[in-house]
Amino acid sequence: MQRLLLCWLLLLPIYAAKFTGFVVLAAVDTLTGRVQRILLEPGKTLFDEQKIFKIKILGIEADEEASDVAWIDLVIHYQASKTDAPICVQTGKLSTNQIYRVSQDERYLIGFYILPCVDDEAYSTLDLS
Numbered sequence: 001m002q003r004l005l006l007c008w009l010l011l012l013p014i015y016a017a018k019f020t021g022f023v024v025l026a027a028v029d030t031l032t033g034r035v036q037r038i039l040l041e042p043g044k045t046l047f048d049e050q051k052i053f054k055i056k057i058l059g060i061e062a063d064e065e066a067s068d069v070a071w072i073d074l075v076i077h078y079q080a081s082k083t084d085a086p087i088c089v090q091t092g093k094l095s096t097n098q099i100y101r102v103s104q105d106e107r108y109l110i111g112f113y114i115l116p117c118v119d120d121e122a123y124s125t126l127d128l129s
Helices: 002-011 120-124
Strands: 022-029 035-039 045-047 053-062 070-078 087-095 108-115
Touching: 022 053, 022 070, 070 108, 087 108
Parallel strands: none
Antiparallel strands: 022 035, 022 108, 045 053, 053 070, 070 087
């Protein structure tokens, strides 16, 4: 039985390993300089404080070549005001070592920060500049 399981594992490729850290999404308002931080959890839909961004996290995967980089598979909807309809501004994977500009409103930048553990004090004092 063990040999059968071992052969089965060798024949099937193992895809992206689960990322071991914690990933924080930072939404930066370039007009005011305000930064909103959202701790990402796979399988959950999250909102920022002002409900401008709706972020659905499909998965977080470790990069195969760089252990300190993760790939976030997500869908981001942006709603400029309560009277506007939400617009999908991102679908797919984003790398945590990049900064992205929201295409519908160039006022916002999206970035990531990786934490080795979740600590309230460390989380609230992140320097994302």
